[in-house]
Amino acid sequence: xxxxxxxxxxxxxxxxxxxxxxxxxxxxxxxxxxxxxxxxxxxxxxxxxxxxxxxxxxxxxxxxxxxxxxxxxxxxxxxxxxxxxxxxxxxxxxxxxxxxxxxxxxxxxxxxxxxxxxxxxxxxxxxxxxxxxxxxxxxxxxxxxxxxxxxxxxxxxxxxxxxxx
Numbered sequence: 119x120x121x122x123x124x125x126x127x128x129x130x131x132x133x134x135x136x137x138x139x140x141x142x143x144x145x146x147x148x149x150x151x152x153x154x155x156x157x158x159x160x161x162x163x164x165x166x167x168x169x170x171x172x173x174x175x176x177x178x179x180x181x182x183x184x185x186x187x188x189x190x191x192x193x194x195x196x197x198x199x200x201x202x203x204x205x206x207x208x209x210x211x212x213x214x215x216x217x218x219x220x221x222x223x224x225x226x227x228x229x230x231x232x233x234x235x236x237x238x239x240x241x242x243x244x245x246x247x248x249x250x251x252x253x254x255x256x257x258x259x260x261x262x263x264x265x266x267x268x269x270x271x272x273x274x275x276x277x278x279x280x281x282x283x
Contacts, residue, residue: 126177131167134180139164141242142188148241149192150222155199159191182252189233196222224274232267235260 129137142163146156166187174180225233231253238249250260 128174128180129177131164134167134177134184135164138181138184142184144241145185145188145237146192146195148237149189149196149225151192151195155195156192159188159195162191163188178252179254182254185234185237185252186230189230189237193226196226221275224271227270227274228267229263231255231259232263232270235263236267236271239264 139160143156143160146159147153151159163184167184174183228236234253235249238244238252239246242249244252246257246260246264249264250257253260255263
């Protein structure tokens with residue numbers, strides 16, 4: 119039987135910033151935030167990391183903390199801003215998505231675990247095993263969250279008239 123890969127030890131915040139700032143930015147953009155708002159979320163995520171470092175013994179758990187914090191801050195940012203102004207400007211990133219004004223309500227319809235698994239798979243390109251390990255859930259649970267997230271997004275976007283495959 120295969121031995122699990124050893125977990126890498128936790129990294130200092132400065133190294134995490136260098137290694138993961140682009141990914142945290144992409145997570146924020148995946149929530150439908152404009153460029154400037156996504157930069158603000160990225161900055162706030164790392165500011166919180168520096169202000170009170172999470173008790174994460176491994177790099178994988180640190181990345182999970184960054185993902186969850188960035189996701190929550192993105193949702194808070196969306197709630198505090200006016201939807202009309204966000205829908206008027208395009209999102210600046212290289213991943214094709216539905217228009218931000220349509221994607222944001224669909225993302226808000228997801229539960230936190232569904233959203234986190236979806237981001238891990240769609241934005242980071244992680245396997246179900248990697249996403250499950252990062253979120254401290256089982257692989258079947260990660261697959262269930264992912265399938266439900268996709269179903270919810272399809273339903274929400276189809277009500278908005280966005281075609282899907």
